[in-house]
Amino acid sequence: MRALASDVDPRTRRHTWAALEQVVDDGNRDNFFALLVDDLDTEQFRRLLTDTDPEVRIRARWMDTTGFQKDPFAMMALDLLADERFDYAWPDCMEVLRRPARFDTLVDALAEAPRAGPGERLMVTVGLPAGTRLPEFPPEQAPSTVACWRCDCELMAAHRCRHLPVFVALLGSSLDWVREFAVSALCECGPGVTGPLESMRRRSDFAARRQALVLLAEFGWNRIPAEDLRVLQRLIQMKQKTETPQPLNYEYLDGSWYALPTTDQAAVIDAFDLCDPIPVTMRMGFAPWQGRAPLPVYAEGWANMDGDFWAENSRLYERYPYPEVFITPVLDGWTLVFYRDHALGGIPGSPSVERQDETYQRVEELSIRFGSAHWYEQFGDDYEPGCRSQWCVARDGEVLMHCVSAGDVRIRRSGEIDQTASLDRLYQWLEANDNGRGPRPSRAEAERVEGYVKMLCEHSDMGLLRDDDAEPGSDMASPLQDQVFGARAAAQRLSVGLETLGPQTRVQGTGVMAVPAHLRHRLRRGALPI
Incomplete structure (x- = not known):
C-alpha cells in the first residue's frame, strides 16, 4: 500500500489515495495516514x-520529520522551496x-x-512577513562576545555571529x-x-x-x-x-510563606532584614510561586570558556536560591511573605x-513582634x-502547632494536643481556631470530610502520629488529606x-x-506578568 501511494505513476498515486479515503475509518484516519x-x-x-494534485501533496504533511534520520526530508523541502518550478508546492x-x-x-x-x-519564503515559513530584513549589528552596537554553539567558532564577537541576527528577528515571529x-537560543x-x-527595542515592530x-x-x-523602566513603573x-486578587492554583504552588496579622509593611521588611523593595502587582508577586521561574541561561557552559568576562558571568547566573521575597498587600488583615529555598536564612544542606x-526560632520571634506568626x-x-x-x-513567643502532611500526618510539636490523640482531635483543633472568614463547605463536602476523618480514626495505623525526630515519609499526601x-x-x-482570593478579599x-x-x-x- 505504501508503494502504491507513492508510485512513480501519478495516476496510481491518486487512485490509491482516493480509494483509501473511501475505506479508512474516520476514527483511525490520522494514525493510519501517519x-x-x-x-x-x-x-x-x-x-x-x-504532485500537482493538492489532495496528494497534503499527505506529505503527515511525515514525521522530527528524528535525526529524517534530516534529508527537511533538506529536500528546503531545496523545493528554492526551486521556481515547484511554486505550487511551496505552501506544503x-x-x-x-x-x-x-x-x-x-x-x-x-x-x-x-x-x-x-529568503522571503523562509521568512513566511517561520512566521515573519515576507519582506522582513534581518537586522544588522555594527561593531559599535554589538561590541561584546557571544557563545554561539551553531557557529564554527563557539566564542566570537556579537557582530560577527551570522546566527545572532536570525535569532533576534525570530523574536517577532507569529x-x-x-x-x-529563539529566546532559548539567545539565552544560550x-x-x-x-x-x-x-538596539531592537528602538527600531523593530511591536511584537x-x-x-x-x-x-x-x-x-x-x-x-x-x-x-522602558519608567514606563513599566507607571504601568505597575x-x-x-485597580487590581483584584486572583486565586492561586495549589497544584503549581511550590515554596514557603509566612502569614503575619499586621498592616505595617515597613515592620515586616525590617523583621526579615530585607532591602531594595520594588512595588509590584499581586500578579507579578505571585507568579514565581505559580511556575514562572527565570529562564536558564546555561552558565555552566560559560565557566569553561576563556576570559574573566565568562568566568564572572558564570558565577552571576549560576543556579542559586531565588532571591526575591514577595510581601503582599494586607489581605483580610494579614501580610503574607513568600520566599523560596533558603532565601530567608538557614544553612543549605543542614540536617x-x-x-x-531555625523555623521554630523564627516564628517565635515573629510572634513576639506581631502577636502571632504562621509558617506554611x-x-x-x-x-x-x-x-x-x-x-x-x-x-x-510559643509554638502552638507544627504539623506535617505527607504519606501520613505527623505532629512535630504542640503544646495543645496530647501525643496519644487521634486525627479527629487535630481536626477539632483546626475547627476551634478557624477564623470564620473562609467559605463554608457544602453539605456534601462536609459529609465527605466527616467520613474521611471517621475512617482514619477507626484505623489506628492511619491515625495521628506524633514523632518529633523521625523524618516524614517521602510519599505524597492524598488530595483529600491535603484538603x-x-x-x-x-x-x-x-x-x-490562597485558593479563595477574589473580589471579596x-x-x-x-x-x-x-x-x-x-x-x-x-x-x-x-520576566514577570504585570
Whole structure:
C-alpha cells in the first residue's frame, strides 16, 4: 500500500489515495495516514510533495520529520522551496518545515539564504512577513562576545555571529514555538546579546520589541533601558490601584510563606532584614510561586570558556536560591511573605532537625513582634496527585502547632494536643481556631470530610502520629488529606486561603518584592506578568 501511494505513476498515486479515503475509518484516519507515510524513502516522499494534485501533496504533511534520520526530508523541502518550478508546492513545503525539531535547520537556512526569493519564503515559513530584513549589528552596537554553539567558532564577537541576527528577528515571529526557541537560543548566547536586543527595542515592530524587553529582563532587571523602566513603573502603579486578587492554583504552588496579622509593611521588611523593595502587582508577586521561574541561561557552559568576562558571568547566573521575597498587600488583615529555598536564612544542606529549630526560632520571634506568626510550606510532584506540606503556628513567643502532611500526618510539636490523640482531635483543633472568614463547605463536602476523618480514626495505623525526630515519609499526601490537614487547609482556616482570593478579599496597601540583605549581591532577573 505504501508503494502504491507513492508510485512513480501519478495516476496510481491518486487512485490509491482516493480509494483509501473511501475505506479508512474516520476514527483511525490520522494514525493510519501517519503510519503509511512515515517509512517512505526520500524519492517516494518527493513524489508526494511535488504532485500537482493538492489532495496528494497534503499527505506529505503527515511525515514525521522530527528524528535525526529524517534530516534529508527537511533538506529536500528546503531545496523545493528554492526551486521556481515547484511554486505550487511551496505552501506544503512550508508546512513540512514548520516543526519545532527543524528549528536549527531553518536558522542555518535563513543565515545563508539570499534576501529575495527563498529568503522571503523562509521568512513566511517561520512566521515573519515576507519582506522582513534581518537586522544588522555594527561593531559599535554589538561590541561584546557571544557563545554561539551553531557557529564554527563557539566564542566570537556579537557582530560577527551570522546566527545572532536570525535569532533576534525570530523574536517577532507569529508562531509561539519559534519565539520560544529563539529566546532559548539567545539565552544560550549569553549576556553579550543585550546590546543587539537594546538596539531592537528602538527600531523593530511591536511584537519583537516586546519580546526583546522580556529577554532583557531575563538577563537582569538592571539591563532594562531607563525609558522602558519608567514606563513599566507607571504601568505597575496604575494596575496596583485597580487590581483584584486572583486565586492561586495549589497544584503549581511550590515554596514557603509566612502569614503575619499586621498592616505595617515597613515592620515586616525590617523583621526579615530585607532591602531594595520594588512595588509590584499581586500578579507579578505571585507568579514565581505559580511556575514562572527565570529562564536558564546555561552558565555552566560559560565557566569553561576563556576570559574573566565568562568566568564572572558564570558565577552571576549560576543556579542559586531565588532571591526575591514577595510581601503582599494586607489581605483580610494579614501580610503574607513568600520566599523560596533558603532565601530567608538557614544553612543549605543542614540536617532537618537544625532547619526545624531555625523555623521554630523564627516564628517565635515573629510572634513576639506581631502577636502571632504562621509558617506554611508546600511542594508538589509532577507525576502524582497530592503534595507534601507542613505548617507551624506560634503565638506570643510559643509554638502552638507544627504539623506535617505527607504519606501520613505527623505532629512535630504542640503544646495543645496530647501525643496519644487521634486525627479527629487535630481536626477539632483546626475547627476551634478557624477564623470564620473562609467559605463554608457544602453539605456534601462536609459529609465527605466527616467520613474521611471517621475512617482514619477507626484505623489506628492511619491515625495521628506524633514523632518529633523521625523524618516524614517521602510519599505524597492524598488530595483529600491535603484538603483537610495540609498547608492549604490550615491557611484557609487560620489565616488567608490562597485558593479563595477574589473580589471579596479586603486589600490594603500595595505589594513589594525585596531581597534579603545577605543575597543583595545576587542578580535580580526574570520576566514577570504585570
